[in-house]
Amino acid sequence: MPATPSQQGVDDVSERTQQNRSEGQSPATKAGRRLAAQLAEQKAAEAKRRRNAWAGGLAGIAVMALLIGGFVWVDKTRGDDDKSANQAAATPTASAPAADDAPTAPPAPQLPKDADPALGTKPKVTAGKGELKKLTVTPVIKGTGPAVKQGQTITTNYVGVFYKDGKEFDSSWKAGQPASFPIGVGQVIPGWDQGLVGVTVGSRVQLDIPGELAYGNDEAAAGGRPTGPLRFVVDVLAAQ
Structure with missing residues (x-):
């Protein structure tokens, strides 16, 4: 039995509604899925960029740490080298003796004006010959200064x-x-008192002195001083 007009209208509306649902909802669902997929891709890309940024930052920090450590090591090495060099420069070598250990020669005497330079060197004195019976004064170098007077204080080098x-x-x-x-004036042995008065300053003289004009001939009485005849070579450097 054919449907009434009113029933048919209801059926048409129902059919169109179902068709609209079938045609309208499917595109919306697909678009939503695509949007969701795009959002997921964006989130994944953003997360990847963040991870890369963190990795890059950590790498930069590591490089800076290495550079700083390298500078510190180089500076420390340079400081150690400088310190070693200073210590080496300050340490005397085995072949160079210290100044305190080096032998030192006696200073040259202060010679009178116009004196013979030989007075600056120690003379070589030899033994006498024969028997010595009296005081003998032998000039070795004749000085040009004034003659020594009794009571003056004289300055001498002697052997x-x-x-x-x-x-x-x-x-x-x-x-x-x-x-x-x-x-x-009796402050020295008689051989000196008698033999040096009258000698000019700047002279070198040889004094051959018998024991009785020196320290005597008796060893017991001499008290450890040299006994018997003696020989002196005396340089008169000053008299005042």
């Missing part, structure tokens, strides 16, 4: 040896400085 064998027993050269004393 004393035993007359018989030439063995040295005393020397101002060994002490490294001249000796000063009054002359002609």
Whole structure:
């Protein structure tokens, strides 16, 4: 039985509604899926960029740390090298003895004006010959200064040896400085008091002195001083 007009209208509306649903909802669903997929891709890309940024930042920090560490190591190495160089420069070598260990020669005596340069060198004194009976004064170098007067204080360099064998027993050269004393007033042995008065300053003289004008001939009475005849070579450097 054919449908009534009203029923048919209802059916047409229902059919169109179903068709619209079938044709309208499907595109919307597909678009939503595509949008969701795009959003997911964007999120994934953003996350990847963030990860790359973090990795790049960490790599930069590591490079800076390496550079700083390298600079510090180079500076420390340079400082150690400088320190080693300074220590090497400050340390004396084995072949160079320290100044305190180096042998030192006695300073040259202060010579009188126009004196013979030979007075600056220690003389070589030999033994005498024969039997010595009296004081003998032998000029070796004639000085040009004034003559020594009794009571003056004279400054001398001297060497004393035993007359018989030439063995040295005393020397101002060994002490490294001249000796000063009054002359002609009993402050030294008679052979010096008698033999040096009248000698000119700047002279070198040889004094051959018998034991009785020196320290005597008796060893017990001499108290350890040289006995018997003696020979002195004396340089008169000053008198005042």
